[in-house]
Amino acid sequence: MNVSPPVNLQELVRRANALSGITLQQLANQVNITVPSSTHSAKGWAGNLLEIALGADAKNAPEPDFRKLGIELKTIPIDKNGKANESTYICIVQLDPGELKDWDTSLVKAKLNKVLWIPIEGDKDIPLSLRRIGTPVLWKPDVNEEKQLRQDWQELCDMIVMGEIDKISSSMGKYLQIRPKAANAKALTKNKNQYGETKATLPRGFYLRATFTQSIIGSLNDND
């Protein structure tokens, strides 16, 4: 089955709302895909499934999933209280000072300009096939959120430009953090500093902290 990209925002939201409440098995049936027995060796499976079902067209390009609409799709695992289980990967950390100059042209801002969050039950005691898709949340950073994101981004990028990437810790940044993003800890990529010197380092990615994404999607149930 091949789902065409939604023609506009309304269409996308309508499609996403139509999935609210159904299980991953039901959605997989709709697009003729087999549900893996667990996420252990299929970590991005649910995210890919939603991309296919909603007609995302950016594939693995470093752009928002719905190119024409400028909207990024993110699934987010939540526990039984509606709380975010995990941090959220945003994009690769570029390691050339030329690409780290300006927040307004950054990959992070492009990806987070507008995000359609789709919560999915993520408790490990629920079989993958029975996990339900939640109510989508269309989000755009407000003035204060963007200010903090920009500040985190600037602080981290400044360090990279200064050639201090190896001093960056995941504990840095209020909303944004930088963590490894690679096949394994031995993977290497090139990092250029402000003087044009190049050295090999572990590839990393930008992530949103779970505490921040939690504030975006809100809590379905504060009891328990």
Place this chain on the structure above:
DNA sequence: GCGTGATCATAA
């Protein structure tokens, strides 16, 4: 190896 989709596993 790069960049997408993320979650796993264990130290603290």
Place this chain on the structure above:
DNA sequence: TTATGATCACGC
């Protein structure tokens, strides 16, 4: 229990 650091799968 939680967050950091590590890892899995895929297309190209």
